[in-house]
Amino acid sequence: MYILIFPFSYILIVSFTINKSDLNTYYNVGKILSEAGKHYGDGIVKEYSQKLKYDLNKNYSIRLLYRMLKYYNFVSEEKLPTLSAKLSWSHYDEILKFDDVNKIAYYI
Numbered sequence: 001m002y003i004l005i006f007p008f009s010y011i012l013i014v015s016f017t018i019n020k021s022d023l024n025t026y027y028n029v030g031k032i033l034s035e036a037g038k039h040y041g042d043g044i045v046k047e048y049s050q051k052l053k054y055d056l057n058k059n060y061s062i063r064l065l066y067r068m069l070k071y072y073n074f075v076s077e078e079k080l081p082t083l084s085a086k087l088s089w090s091h092y093d094e095i096l097k098f099d100d101v102n103k104i105a106y107y108i
Contacts, residue, residue, distance in 0.1 A: 009036045023071075023089060030072025033065060045069065070096050074104060 009032045036044045045065045052060040071092055078101070087095075087108065095107045 023092070026068045026089060026092075027072050027075060029065070030068040030070070031076075033069045034072055037069075067093055067096055074101070078105060 033045060033048065036048070040047075046062055049060050049062045049065050052058065074096065095104050098104050098107075
């Protein structure tokens with residue numbers, strides 16, 4: 001059973017994931033999750049994970065969506081060096097496992 005979620009933000013996530021597969025997509029998904037979380041709370045990530053798996057037949061785990069959210073929060077708050085644009089999602093995925101912002105910035 002699905003809880004009613006804000007449809008516009010969900011449609012944006014679907015359109016980003018269909019049209020792109022890069023850091024920009026993950027940044028935008030994180031931004032949408034951040035905004036939706038302000039209105040619906042932390043449970044929205046689990047809801048989006050289930051709905052995206054069902055609608056797109058792709059595995060958007062809760063962990064992956066939280067990483068996208070963490071990536072958005074980090075990128076939007078920090079000034080990243082030029083080199084950081086050359087890193088792939090797999091690099092960020094490993095780096096974002098750290099809780100310490102200084103460690104994350106060091107590796108970027």
